[in-house]
Amino acid sequence: MLDARDIDLHYGAAQILRGVALEAAPGRVTCVMGRNGVGKTSLMRALVGQVKPSGGTITWRGEDVTRLEPFARARRGIAYVPQGREIFPLLTVEENLRTGFAALDGRAEKSVPEEVFTLFPVLKSMLRRRGGDLSGGQQQQLAIGRALVTRPSLLILDEPTEGIQPSIIQDIGRAIETLRARGDMAIVLVEQYFDFASALADRIVVLDRGEVVLAGEAGSLDREAVRRSVMV
Numbered sequence: 001m002l003d004a005r006d007i008d009l010h011y012g013a014a015q016i017l018r019g020v021a022l023e024a025a026p027g028r029v030t031c032v033m034g035r036n037g038v039g040k041t042s043l044m045r046a047l048v049g050q051v052k053p054s055g056g057t058i059t060w061r062g063e064d065v066t067r068l069e070p071f072a073r074a075r076r077g078i079a080y081v082p083q084g085r086e087i088f089p090l091l092t093v094e095e096n097l098r099t100g101f102a103a104l105d106g107r108a109e110k111s112v113p114e115e116v117f118t119l120f121p122v123l124k125s126m127l128r129r130r131g132g133d134l135s136g137g138q139q140q141q142l143a144i145g146r147a148l149v150t151r152p153s154l155l156i157l158d159e160p161t162e163g164i165q166p167s168i169i170q171d172i173g174r175a176i177e178t179l180r181a182r183g184d185m186a187i188v189l190v191e192q193y194f195d196f197a198s199a200l201a202d203r204i205v206v207l208d209r210g211e212v213v214l215a216g217e218a219g220s221l222d223r224e225a226v227r228r229s230v231m232v
C-alpha cells in the first residue's frame with residue numbers, strides 16, 4: 001500500500017504541490033488526472049525520489065520512504081515509467097530491458113521475466129533492434145517492459161498513451177488490466193486521455209494547480225466533472 005499525505009513541493013520559490021494525498025493499493029489502478037502543468041509529473045517524481053517534497057510523508061508498505069534515494073525505493077519494489085519513455089535509442093531492445101537490472105541489488109534475480117514478452121510480444125521479435133528504431137508505441141512498450149524487469153510491486157506510469165497510435169494504446173490498456181488482475185501490484189496511472197483512464201481506473205484523483213480537487217472511487221465520482229477537469 002502506498003500512502004502519500006500532505007505533499008508540498010517547491011521548485012525554487014514556486015509552490016507546485018499543496019497538501020496532496022494519494023493512495024494506491026495492490027490489484028487496483030489509481031488514476032491521477034488533470035490538465036497540463038498542474039503537477040502530475042512532479043507528484044510522480046516525488047513518489048520515486050527524483051525530487052524531494054518540502055512537506056508531507058510518503059509511506060510504502062508501512063515504511064516511511066520520503067527521504068530515500070530513488071535506487072533505494074526501486075529496491076523496495078517501486079518502478080517508474082517516465083513521461084516521454086526515456087529509452088536508450090542506441091542500445092538494443094534487449095540491452096534496454098537489461099538496464100532495468102541496475103536498480104536491483106546483487107542478490108536479485110537478473111532475468112527478464114517471461115511476462116514482459118507475454119504482455120508485449122513485439123519486444124521478443126525485436127530484441128536485437130535498436131531502441132531508437134522502434135515506433136513511439138513500441139518504445140512505450142519497451143519502457144514498460146524495462147520497468148517490469150525489476151518485478152515491481154508498485155508501477156507508476158506517466159502518460160503512457162501520449163502520442164501513441166490507437167492499436168498500441170489498446171495493447172497497453174490490456175497489459176495494465178493483466179497486471180492489475182495479478183492482484184499483487186499497485187498501479188498509479190497519470191493520464192489526460194479521459195476514455196482510457198476512466199476505463200481502467202478503480203480510483204481517481206484529479207489535480208488542479210497543485211491541489212487535489214476531486215478524489216474517490218471511480219464509480220462514485222461524477223464522470224462529467226472528471227471529464228471537464230482534463231479538458232483544455
Ligand SMILES: Nc1ncnc2c1ncn2[C@@H]1O[C@H](COP(=O)(O)OP(=O)(O)OP(=O)(O)O)[C@@H](O)[C@H]1O
Pocket residue numbers: 011016034035036037038039040041042043083
Ligand atoms: N524542474 C523544474 N523546475 C522548475 N519548474 C518546473 C520543473 N518541472 C516542472 N516545473 C513546473 O512545475 C509545474 C508542474 O509541472 P508538471 O510537469 O509536474 O505538471 P504535469 O501536470 O505533469 O504537466 P504535463 O501534463 O504537461 O506533463 C509546471 O508549471 C512546470 O512548468
